[in-house]
Amino acid sequence: MDQDVVERLKNFSLTSEEKEEVALEERDILKSKAECVRSLEDKKRVLTGKTWTFDNQFLLLREWSEKLADNEEAFNSVEIWVQIWNLPFHWVSMETGRKIGNKFPRILDVDIPDAGTTKGRYIRILAEINLQKPLLRGTNIKLNSETHWLDFKYENMQNFCFYCGLIGHLEKGCNTRRDDLRNNDIKDGQFGDWLRAHEVTPSRQFNRSPKTPGGT
Helix, strand or coil, X not given: CHXXXXXXXXXXXXXXXXXXXXXCCHHHHHHHHHHHHHHHHHHHHHHXXXXXXXXXXXXXXXXXXXXHHHCCCCCCEEEEEEEEECCCHHHCCHHHHHHHHCCCCEEEEEECCCCCCHHHHEEEEEEEEECCCCCCCEEEEEECCEEEEEEEEECCCCXXXXXCCCECCCHHHCHHHHHHHHCCCCCCCXXXXXXXXXXXXXXXXXXXXXXXXXXX
16 A cells, blocks of 8 residues: 555656645654553553453454454454352362363463352352353362362353353354254253353453464
């Protein structure tokens, strides 16, 4: 684009008015510089702050780069606080949270809410959720011969399908359910509102690193 302008200007015959330069001083652009700094600060706050939502959907924001359009996985994940329920009280620890978090593609933080209240019954992990896979409903955990099933509950969950477990659509628009219905192979009751965390702990301040295509 810039080269096109340069080539076009080579063919211009400028008038005296057009040749006369407009002289700027540093003070003329001070306000613009300040606005640029504020814009960069706003950009950082948006990219590293909370997970954004709009119209009951997750709004996925990524820092632009030339390779963004070619990266099919750039918008395939979202970061959500996941509550881990049913842990024996004496198993609750940061290390336990990190090990359970390995069920997810990536974890960014582990939080143990205040003990001595209802919030003391679970661990929270800030996890990267793969939008191409069904939500994890829980996992088994074992210590020696003792095994427990743990429930996962997702905070501030937006629209997800109660049939296939994918985030981003509802059951009435589920292609998997439509195909199963055609094949007389319906599997109801696999997912439901019970995956939503109805007891939400205010998240402490956590600054994420802006996601860039190909990065982590």
